[in-house]
Amino acid sequence: PSGTGPLGANILEIEEPAANHNGGQVLFGLDGYMYLFTGDGGKAGDPFGKFGNAQNKSVLLGKVLRIDVDGKSPDGKPYRIPLDNPFVSDTKALPEVYAYGVRNMWRCSVDRGDPVTHKGRGRIFCGDVGQNRFEEIDIIVKGGNYGWRAKEGFECYDIKLCHNSSLDDILPIFAYGHSVGKSVTGGYMYRGCESPNLNGLYIFGDFMSGRLIALQEDERTHKWKKQDICIGSTKACAFPGLISSYSKFIISFAEDEAGELYFMATSYPSAYAPHGSIYKFVDPARRAPPGKCKHKPVPVKVKSKRIPFAPLTSKWSALILLPGTTVRQFAQREWALLGPLTPPPRSLVNSVVQKPLFQLGVKIWQGIPRRPRPGQFKRRRSACGATVRRAPKGVTRKGAPLCARP
Numbered sequence: 001p002s003g004t005g006p007l008g009a010n011i012l013e014i015e016e017p018a019a020n021h022n023g024g025q026v027l028f029g030l031d032g033y034m035y036l037f038t039g040d041g042g043k044a045g046d047p048f049g050k051f052g053n054a055q056n057k058s059v060l061l062g063k064v065l066r067i068d069v070d071g072k073s074p075d076g077k078p079y080r081i082p083l084d085n086p087f088v089s090d091t092k093a094l095p096e097v098y099a100y101g102v103r104n105m106w107r108c109s110v111d112r113g114d115p116v117t118h119k120g121r122g123r124i125f126c127g128d129v130g131q132n133r134f135e136e137i138d139i140i141v142k143g144g145n146y147g148w149r150a151k152e153g154f155e156c157y158d159i160k161l162c163h164n165s166s167l168d169d170i171l172p173i174f175a176y177g178h179s180v181g182k183s184v185t186g187g188y189m190y191r192g193c194e195s196p197n198l199n200g201l202y203i204f205g206d207f208m209s210g211r212l213i214a215l216q217e218d219e220r221t222h223k224w225k226k227q228d229i230c231i232g233s234t235k236a237c238a239f240p241g242l243i244s245s246y247s248k249f250i251i252s253f254a255e256d257e258a259g260e261l262y263f264m265a266t267s268y269p270s271a272y273a274p275h276g277s278i279y280k281f282v283d284p285a286r287r288a289p290p291g292k293c294k295h296k297p298v299p300v301k302v303k304s305k306r307i308p309f310a311p312l313t314s315k316w317s318a319l320i321l322l323p324g325t326t327v328r329q330f331a332q333r334e335w336a337l338l339g340p341l342t343p344p345p346r347s348l349v350n351s352v353v354q355k356p357l358f359q360l361g362v363k364i365w366q367g368i369p370r371r372p373r374p375g376q377f378k379r380r381r382s383a384c385g386a387t388v389r390r391a392p393k394g395v396t397r398k399g400a401p402l403c404a405r406p
């Protein structure tokens with residue numbers, strides 16, 4: 001938010017040289033610091049400056065920034081620099097920089113860690129949107145160089161920078177080509193309670209192709225294996241036929257307080273889409289024992305006005321099954337435990353799920369927010385830089401999209 005209005009104070013302002021690549025996440029790490037994921041400034045190929053913004057540590061664009069918003073700095077900035085930020089003693093770098101070589105990370109998340117061993121806790125996963133060839137998933141480490149514009153995915157983009165011996169970049173844990181999808185939407189590591197077999201799966205998607213993908217780390221080699229997640233109610237993985245069963249354009253993922261995972265999609269690729277759908281991931285092959293996952297949500301205090309939001313339907317359309325499990329004909333009572341689900345098609349009952357992850361997603365509900373009252377639209381700067389007419393979530397916006405995608 002900008003200014004000193006009731007919505008809060010302006011913490012950090014970054015000049016955006018182009019309309020696109022305005023960043024894709026603001027979050028708090030488990031260390032209590034605020035992490036901001038800025039885009040490279042936009043246009044194509046990170047053209048600004050001698051070698052682009054992302055590799056230039058003296059600018060805030062194309063970075064992961066880390067600041068402490070609980071204090072003020074001596075020079076009057078409304079935040080402090082954490083003392084252990086990686087470039088605090090580098091005179092050629094800005095102290096806010098936590099990691100660099102970022103193109104336009106779209107959605108990052110913090111791993112809650114394994115519920116029993118806490119392994120993986122605190123890791124930050126991001127999807128970094130590619131230029132022309134590759135989309136990638138990264139795990140953010142302090143001081144890391146994520147390669148852009150020297151590299152796109154595992155490959156060279158700027159040959160000269162790519163062959164520079166001082167590049168010392170961190171490769172993605174996974175990258176895919178543009179035959180699979182054209183704009184990654186980072187997801188979450190599943191750490192929920194209701195679907196124990198999904199624990200340790202990093203589930204993300206592609207905005208343009210509508211694909212859902214799960215990554216799992218091999219404990220010995222530390223390599224990440226991919227499993228396609230196919231959605232639909234008939235044949236598994238007959239891409240692209242299956243995607244027709246849900247809104248294709250995956251704009252974001254979310255988790256609830258209990259760690260259950262959701263994704264949001266719209267039926268056309270635009271920030272102007274008037275409404276979308278929220279889907280929940282459910283694994284009916286193995287569920288936690290009844291009563292184990294009771295969770296009472298804590299009401300969230302908000303300063304701004306709440307927008308009333310009414311579910312339109314509560315029809316569940318599908319579910320997730322992991323390889324090696326058998327599709328069971330659930331008793332009606334079991335289905336009732338999951339909610340108003342549609343049972344699996346009869347042709348699949350008692351078949352063993354083969355590779356890859358065979359699955360059907362679950363649409364929990366589709367909602368349309370009520371019409372805004374006159375004057376409910378407030379003009380303000382969005383977190384990603386563009387001035388927008390802020391409308392209740394899901395209502396058609398007039399003006400620039402919140403965060404332009406490439």
Ligand SMILES: [Ca+2]
Pocket residue numbers: 101128136146147148151152153172
């Ligand atoms: Ca990279």
